[in-house]
Amino acid sequence: MLTVVRSPSGEQEGEGAPARRRRLCVTRSLSDVERMRLRAALRNLRALYGTWACLAEVMGMPTRSIRAIASGKYAGSPGTAMRAARAAGTTIERLLGRPVAADRCPTCGRGAP
Numbered sequence: 001m002l003t004v005v006r007s008p009s010g011e012q013e014g015e016g017a018p019a020r021r022r023r024l025c026v027t028r029s030l031s032d033v034e035r036m037r038l039r040a041a042l043r044n045l046r047a048l049y050g051t052w053a054c055l056a057e058v059m060g061m062p063t064r065s066i067r068a069i070a071s072g073k074y075a076g077s078p079g080t081a082m083r084a085a086r087a088a089g090t091t092i093e094r095l096l097g098r099p100v101a102a103d104r105c106p107t108c109g110r111g112a113p
Helices: 032-049 052-059 063-071 078-088 092-096
Strands: none
Touching: 032 052, 032 063, 032 078, 032 092, 052 063, 052 078, 063 078, 078 092
């Protein structure tokens, strides 16, 4: 029969404290240009969905928060950008990226034939 022996602190005999993993530091804020584009995207989504309340329900956020971000009172977060991209059916990169002219291909940038 095998018996596992542990010290009173819960560590096994002969082992030191477990090594802690360092978390990768990630920037959790949007640049000024990205915030401006997020505000514009929220206003466009509001027009698409009809009301702030309907957009808020789709995004899973309070109406007051979305209106405050769209008006510039509060800064948007990457999480808000992700929810807006999901509501728009697109990617965050395309939502916050540089706008493409309507007569250009959004992928390659070529003009219409």
